[in-house]
Amino acid sequence: MRQRVPHEQADLALGQVRAGRLFCPRHAASFDLRDGAITTGWPSAPLRLYPVQVRGEQVWIEAQER
Secondary structure (H helix, E strand, O other): OEEEEEOOOEEEEHHHHEOOOOOOOOOEEEEEEEOOOEOOOOOOOOOOOEEEEEEEOOEOOOOOOO
């Protein structure tokens, strides 16, 4: 399952990360990687963020069931 931008379902895997923000591949919107908040003025909920750890060459994601 791919993570999509909430406002128009663009694939976030195609976005870019700069200065602690994830930029939408389709729009000028971006998300703060500290709390998931979207750029001011966009009518979308924040992204869900998950704690991660890098262990050697593996990335561990703590995903809790909802």
